[in-house]
Amino acid sequence: MRTPRVLALAAAGVLAGGALAACSDDAGSGGDAAAGGPIPVNATDSACEVATTDVDAGTVTFKVTNKGVKVTEFYVYAQGDRVMGEVENIAPGLSRELHVELPAGTYETACKPGMVGKGIRGALKVKGSAAPLTADAALAAATESYQRYVKSQTAALLEKTQEFVTAVKAGDAAKAKELFPVARTYWERIEPVAEIFGDLDPKIDGREEVIEEGMEFTGFHRIEKDLWQTGDISKSGPMADRLMTDINEIVAKANAEKLSPLQLANGAKELLDEVATGKITGEEDRYSHTDLWDFNANVEGSKAAIASLRPVLEERAPDLVKQLDAEFANVDTALSKHRAGDGWKLHNQLTQDELKELSDSINALAEPISKVAAVVAK
Amino acid sequence: MGDNPLFATYLIGLREGLEATLVVSILIAFLVKSDRRNRLPWVALGVTVAVALSIGFGALLTYTRTTLLADYRDRELFEAITSVAAVCFVTWMIFWMRRAARSIAGELREGLDRAIAVGPLAVALFALLAVVREGLETALLFFAAVQGAESDTGPLLAILGGILTSIVIGVLLYASAVRINLTKFFTWTGVLLVLVAAGILKYGVHDFQEADVLPGLNNLAYDITGTLDPSSWYAALLAGMFNITPAPTVLEVVAWLAYAVPVLVLFLIPGRRRPSPPRPTTDSPAPAASQAA
Numbered sequence: 001m002r003t004p005r006v007l008a009l010a011a012a013g014v015l016a017g018g019a020l021a022a023c024s025d026d027a028g029s030g031g032d033a034a035a036g037g038p039i040p041v042n043a044t045d046s047a048c049e050v051a052t053t054d055v056d057a058g059t060v061t062f063k064v065t066n067k068g069v070k071v072t073e074f075y076v077y078a079q080g081d082r083v084m085g086e087v088e089n090i091a092p093g094l095s096r097e098l099h100v101e102l103p104a105g106t107y108e109t110a111c112k113p114g115m116v117g118k119g120i121r122g123a124l125k126v127k128g129s130a131a132p133l134t135a136d137a138a139l140a141a142a143t144e145s146y147q148r149y150v151k152s153q154t155a156a157l158l159e160k161t162q163e164f165v166t167a168v169k170a171g172d173a174a175k176a177k178e179l180f181p182v183a184r185t186y187w188e189r190i191e192p193v194a195e196i197f198g199d200l201d202p203k204i205d206g207r208e209e210v211i212e213e214g215m216e217f218t219g220f221h222r223i224e225k226d227l228w229q230t231g232d233i234s235k236s237g238p239m240a241d242r243l244m245t246d247i248n249e250i251v252a253k254a255n256a257e258k259l260s261p262l263q264l265a266n267g268a269k270e271l272l273d274e275v276a277t278g279k280i281t282g283e284e285d286r287y288s289h290t291d292l293w294d295f296n297a298n299v300e301g302s303k304a305a306i307a308s309l310r311p312v313l314e315e316r317a318p319d320l321v322k323q324l325d326a327e328f329a330n331v332d333t334a335l336s337k338h339r340a341g342d343g344w345k346l347h348n349q350l351t352q353d354e355l356k357e358l359s360d361s362i363n364a365l366a367e368p369i370s371k372v373a374a375v376v377a378k
Numbered sequence: 379m380g381d382n383p384l385f386a387t388y389l390i391g392l393r394e395g396l397e398a399t400l401v402v403s404i405l406i407a408f409l410v411k412s413d414r415r416n417r418l419p420w421v422a423l424g425v426t427v428a429v430a431l432s433i434g435f436g437a438l439l440t441y442t443r444t445t446l447l448a449d450y451r452d453r454e455l456f457e458a459i460t461s462v463a464a465v466c467f468v469t470w471m472i473f474w475m476r477r478a479a480r481s482i483a484g485e486l487r488e489g490l491d492r493a494i495a496v497g498p499l500a501v502a503l504f505a506l507l508a509v510v511r512e513g514l515e516t517a518l519l520f521f522a523a524v525q526g527a528e529s530d531t532g533p534l535l536a537i538l539g540g541i542l543t544s545i546v547i548g549v550l551l552y553a554s555a556v557r558i559n560l561t562k563f564f565t566w567t568g569v570l571l572v573l574v575a576a577g578i579l580k581y582g583v584h585d586f587q588e589a590d591v592l593p594g595l596n597n598l599a600y601d602i603t604g605t606l607d608p609s610s611w612y613a614a615l616l617a618g619m620f621n622i623t624p625a626p627t628v629l630e631v632v633a634w635l636a637y638a639v640p641v642l643v644l645f646l647i648p649g650r651r652r653p654s655p656p657r658p659t660t661d662s663p664a665p666a667a668s669q670a671a
Binding site for chain 2: 068069070071081083085086087088089090091092093094095096098099100101114115116117148152
């Protein structure tokens, strides 16, 4: 009764679509997108032929035709497999278009016949366009991109800190211990931003020594001490509430702060210094020994800042980018030996030799990172 | 497996179609079962508007040089937002089901009316969301097939065949749901809806990741594309009905669990004077799926 009506509707829609198609045969051609209309891509089950692999920056249009027998997808990836654009569900025998905004740089195209795996990759070079981005615009784009990163991290920081605080107040020590390194991960990734706000940082992340500077010992590490050392969190409720208040305040400030490209570059370096002084030594999380979580988060944060600056660096110092990539990979390799389940080994489970290896890899990375600021300031 | 190009195309139509018809057919069954046939025209209205919107937009994007929603990220965002909105509605409906099941268990048939105050606009909006979510992507695919139909009408017919099959499955689901006894109906369709809603949420999360609003697109929870071939018919069914995909991201899985587990528990908490219904396993939708087929 009713369902036929739905059927009729679908049929009507199809008819309308068909009629539309019939009377607009050649509308839409004569593309004024990138130079000379869409770039044809021939996708088969075993190949992905992109007609040209050198294009000008701006809006690029690909017309992907599936000549295979499997359903395929087409992607444009920036480095590190960041998706710049994609079109899914390209049925065999059909053509579909992808419009994608590409700044100058190197990318990869990929067809995924059968919708599985990494796809058939190909290089794509995008050159500075006829109307090149001004240097300022590139830097502005970098800070915007990093600002988005800060936003995503602060959102998670609020959520996880809230969970941590709730667990502490509920007296659930086991859960609080589990959440402690997780919540801190988001904090550690964006620590340089936090450090802009003077006394908030020590309130949240100060160690016991802040007492010597006439401050009260509060924040993450105070609760860490209650959890791991004294083993009594029955009185930690007010401390947990204060932590939440401070985190709320710093997140609001961090998201409102307009960062400069130079701050990104310096931040990437500061994060590595953090690793060297606080994490390698084990002084930061002295009660819980969860330093490797912080270590990894610092490195990730540093990587994110560099990733945002990447288009600028590619343009001005391509060799430096290569070096950074290699050293980041090296740090990841050294660190990944110490994974344990979803997390990391404790700091006190590592031998002196292992710590030295980590320290060496960080120092090797710090060297090219310290050059980034100069390149940005050019 | 899936090496016939037309069959592969047909499966796309089936998968995209199922995403909408499953929810709509449960909605219709629910309205019929709870004596609210007068709301059915509103369902039709919602579906009509959604289909018209999708086809209109699909045509605009295909045949004109509009920039509205031309960037795939905006489209992903659109799908993500409509999916999350759909989840809210479906959740609401799940709890109608629960209340309905309660009042029937208490032999309060006339109480049903009061238990389920559902406005006509809500119904229309619900149907609209369920269809418009996938409608735009399907319309774009459809027009791509229309454009290719000059040389080969196969893909166009295959896509339409897939969409029609999804509607047939919807009709069958409706027919079998309407026949079972009331209490069972509300319990089972409720459970089925929880799985569907969790799937829609997971899908929405994935779209947010693709639109670059949420991070972690390359951070896969697991990848069983080796065992569950995404181009097989059963993978298409699983994806269309419950959004169970062979390579989900960590965030998708978290969203799925964070929704499905508490809602299922809340839904299945027995009323004060009822034995608890048999608990289906939450981690394998196989029993529910066999119910649906």
